[in-house]
Amino acid sequence: MAFAPINKNYHDFFVVRDKDACINCQVCVRQCSYGVHFWDEARQCVRHDNTKCIGCHRCEALCPTQALLIQEKPSNFKANALWRPVFIKNIYKQADTGGVLLSGMGSPADIPVYWDNLLLDASQVTNPSIDPLREPMELRTFLGSKPTRLEFEETPEGPRVKTKLKPNIALNFPIMFSAMSFGSINFNLHIAMARAASELGTYYNTGEGGLHQSLYKYGKNTIVQVASGRFGVHRDYLNAGAAIEIKIGQGAKPGIGGHLPGEKINAKVSETRMVPIGSDAISPAPHHDIYSIEDLHQLIYALKEASEYKVPVSVKIAAVHNVAAIASGVVRAGADIVAIDGMRGGTGAAPAMIRDNVGIPIELALASVDQRLRDEGIRNNASIVAAGGTRCSADVVKAIALGADAVYIGTAALLAVGCTLCARCYTGKCPWGIATNDPYLAKRQNPDIAAKKMANLMKAWAHEIEEMLGGMGLNSIESLRGNRDKLRAVGLNQIELDTLGVKAAGR
Amino acid sequence: MKKIYPNKEVCIGCHLCEVACVTAHSKTKDHILAHNVEKAQEGLAPRRNVAQEGAVCVALSCRHCQEPMCVAACISGALTKNTETGRCEYNEEQCVGCWSCLMACPFGSIRRHPFKEKIVKCDMCAGRDTPACVEACPNAGLVFEDRGSD
Numbered sequence A: 001m002a003f004a005p006i007n008k009n010y011h012d013f014f015v016v017r018d019k020d021a022c023i024n025c026q027v028c029v030r031q032c033s034y035g036v037h038f039w040d041e042a043r044q045c046v047r048h049d050n051t052k053c054i055g056c057h058r059c060e061a062l063c064p065t066q067a068l069l070i071q072e073k074p075s076n077f078k079a080n081a082l083w084r085p086v087f088i089k090n091i092y093k094q095a096d097t098g099g100v101l102l103s104g105m106g107s108p109a110d111i112p113v114y115w116d117n118l119l120l121d122a123s124q125v126t127n128p129s130i131d132p133l134r135e136p137m138e139l140r141t142f143l144g145s146k147p148t149r150l151e152f153e154e155t156p157e158g159p160r161v162k163t164k165l166k167p168n169i170a171l172n173f174p175i176m177f178s179a180m181s182f183g184s185i186n187f188n189l190h191i192a193m194a195r196a197a198s199e200l201g202t203y204y205n206t207g208e209g210g211l212h213q214s215l216y217k218y219g220k221n222t223i224v225q226v227a228s229g230r231f232g233v234h235r236d237y238l239n240a241g242a243a244i245e246i247k248i249g250q251g252a253k254p255g256i257g258g259h260l261p262g263e264k265i266n267a268k269v270s271e272t273r274m275v276p277i278g279s280d281a282i283s284p285a286p287h288h289d290i291y292s293i294e295d296l297h298q299l300i301y302a303l304k305e306a307s308e309y310k311v312p313v314s315v316k317i318a319a320v321h322n323v324a325a326i327a328s329g330v331v332r333a334g335a336d337i338v339a340i341d342g343m344r345g346g347t348g349a350a351p352a353m354i355r356d357n358v359g360i361p362i363e364l365a366l367a368s369v370d371q372r373l374r375d376e377g378i379r380n381n382a383s384i385v386a387a388g389g390t391r392c393s394a395d396v397v398k399a400i401a402l403g404a405d406a407v408y409i410g411t412a413a414l415l416a417v418g419c420t421l422c423a424r425c426y427t428g429k430c431p432w433g434i435a436t437n438d439p440y441l442a443k444r445q446n447p448d449i450a451a452k453k454m455a456n457l458m459k460a461w462a463h464e465i466e467e468m469l470g471g472m473g474l475n476s477i478e479s480l481r482g483n484r485d486k487l488r489a490v491g492l493n494q495i496e497l498d499t500l501g502v503k504a505a506g507r
Numbered sequence B: 001m002k003k004i005y006p007n008k009e010v011c012i013g014c015h016l017c018e019v020a021c022v023t024a025h026s027k028t029k030d031h032i033l034a035h036n037v038e039k040a041q042e043g044l045a046p047r048r049n050v051a052q053e054g055a056v057c058v059a060l061s062c063r064h065c066q067e068p069m070c071v072a073a074c075i076s077g078a079l080t081k082n083t084e085t086g087r088c089e090y091n092e093e094q095c096v097g098c099w100s101c102l103m104a105c106p107f108g109s110i111r112r113h114p115f116k117e118k119i120v121k122c123d124m125c126a127g128r129d130t131p132a133c134v135e136a137c138p139n140a141g142l143v144f145e146d147r148g149s150d
C-alpha cells in the first residue's frame, strides 16, 4: 500500500457497504471516532478506510438503512497451531512500535469457562418446586461480618438481641455494579450506575477515581474505593458511602498498577481525583504502606476509625495462585467483605500479556476461598463477593452455590449500555461513549437511558434467579449460598471437581 | 399541547432526525427511495437542522410559536396558526415565494425549497402520533411532550 507502512494492511476488520442501500447520510462518518468513514468529494459519496476499523460496530448499529456490515478480515496466514494470527500480528506491531501491547476489557483468551461445565439442580417428585410468581421469594442479601453466635436477653418488651452486630449493607438482590472509576468511564455512566443502584436497592462501586460531590446524594447505595493511588480519598469521601473497599488487585491485571493517561483527565476528573488537569494519574502496583497482612490490618482499621466503625470494609484482591491463603489473611486482618476478581475481569487498560496470562479463573478461586474460610472456621467473619466474568443470571446462581454472597458485574453493565467488547477502551475514543471523557463522545450515553438499561438488566436477572431458585425448591437465596449439592459438573477431571467441591453429573 | 423540545445535553449530532424527516415527507416513505431518488427529483429537504459547534449539537426546527412572526409576516396567507393543535401550518399552494417568513423567523427555522419558489417548513409531522424526528432519535435528543404554555 502506497504511503503507509506495510503492516497496516494486516488489519482485523473490514467494512462492507451495500451501495444500493446507502443513502450517503454520513451518519457513519459522524459516529466513527476512528475516522474510518469519510465523505469522498471527488466521487460524491461516503467511502471508508478498512485499515482503521477496530470493530466496535457503532456505525453498523446506527446506519438508518442497514447498509453496513462489519466483518472480521478473512485473509488467512498459513495455518499454524502454534503461531496463531494474533501472535504473528502482535509481533509485527511490536516490531514497528517497540512498545508494550495494550488492551482493554477482560481477557478473550481461550481459558476454560467453568460456569459452562456446571449444571443446576431442580426439584422432581420428592420435593416440591416453588412458583416465584405466586409465593414469596427472598433475594435479600447482607454483606459484612456476621457474629459467631447470637445472645439474647429478656426485656419487658420481649426478647432482644444482646450481641453487638457489626455493620452490614443490605442488597435487594445479590448483584452489585463493579468498581469502574470515574475517568476510565465517564461521568454520565457514573450517574447512571448511582441512579440504577439507588432505584434497585443495591450498590455501585466508585472505583479508584474518587466520588464527585454531585454524587454524594447517592451515598446510601455507594461503595467508595481506596486504591494504591489514593485518588480522591479524603475524610468526606470515606464517609460518603455505605461501605469502603480497599483495592489491592484487579483480575485483569494482578500485580500491576494503573495508568489513566493525561488526555482522560479533564476538569471534572481532575477535581474528583485531586490531580492536575492533563497529568497522568498513576496508581502504583502495590500500596506503598502495605507490605504484609499486618500492614493491611492497619489500613483496614485506619479506615474503620475514619468512618467511625459505621460501615463495613471490603478488600478486593485478584484471583491468583494462592488466593485462598491470601483471603484467609485478609479476613484475619479484619476485612468484613472479601471481593475476589477473577482473571476474566474487565479493565480500562492493561498490558495484553498480563491480562491474558496472569491469574486464575474466578470459579476455582471462589470455591477454594469459600472452602478455606469454612475449614478455618472464619467464614462468618466476612462475606465473599465474586467478580470477573459473570455473563448471565445462571452464572450468578452458580457463583452463589459455590460460596459467594454476592457478585459484582462490570462488563455486563457496560454491555447493557451498548459496549461491543472491541477492547480499545485504552484509546479514550470509545465510539459508544463509554470509556471516553471526550464530551462529544461521552454524550452518547444519556444518563437517563443508561440508568434504565442497567436497572432493567438487574431486574431481568433477579426474575431469572427467582425462577431458578424456585425450580430447586428453594425460597431464599440464603439456602443456596455455598450449597454445592445443587451443582453437578460435566467434562471436568477429578482435581477440578475436588477444587470446585462439586460432584460429577450422574453422581 | 405537545411540542418538540431539543436537548443539547444529549444530542449527539448524528443527524438521524434529518434523515427521518426527509423520509416522513417523501411520497414513498422509504429511506432509500426518499434519499436516493425523491431528494433529487422533488427537492425533498429536511425540515430539521442539526447545528454543531465543537462538542455541542442541537437539532433545531420550527418552534410552533405562540405568537408566530412568520404568520404575521406572510403576505399570502400560506402560513396560519392552528390554535387547536398549536401548529404553525403551511399551505404550499398559497406560498408565493416572497421569503418574508424567512426573514421574520427569529430562529431561522424556515428554508427555501431547493428549486421551487416555495419554502420548506416543519409541520410537526401532521398525521403521525410521534413526529418522525423524535421517533428516530437514538438518544432522546428530541422529546415530544406537553410543557404547558410556552
Ligand code: SF4
Pocket (backbone or CB within 6 Å): A017, A021, A022, A023, A024, A025, A026, A027, A028, A029, A046, A062, A063, A064, A065, A066, A067, A068
Ligand atoms: S450511515 Fe449507512 S446510509 Fe448513511 S452514509 Fe453511512 S452507510 Fe450510508
Ligand code: SF4
Pocket (backbone or CB within 6 Å): A015, A031, A032, A033, A034, A035, A036, A037, A052, A053, A054, A055, A056, A057, A058, A059, A060, A070, A431
Ligand atoms: S464505527 Fe467502529 S465498526 Fe464502524 S468503522 Fe468505525 S471503528 Fe469500525
Ligand code: SF4
Pocket (backbone or CB within 6 Å): B004, B020, B021, B024, B046, B047, B048, B061, B121, B122, B123, B124, B125, B131, B132, B133, B134
Ligand atoms: S416534526 Fe416532522 S416535520 Fe417537523 S422536523 Fe420533525 S420530522 Fe420534520
Ligand code: SF4
Pocket (backbone or CB within 6 Å): B010, B011, B012, B013, B014, B015, B016, B017, B018, B050, B057, B058, B059, B136, B137, B138, B139, B140, B141, B142
Ligand atoms: S437524531 Fe437526536 S441525537 Fe441525532 S442529531 Fe437529531 S436530535 Fe441529535
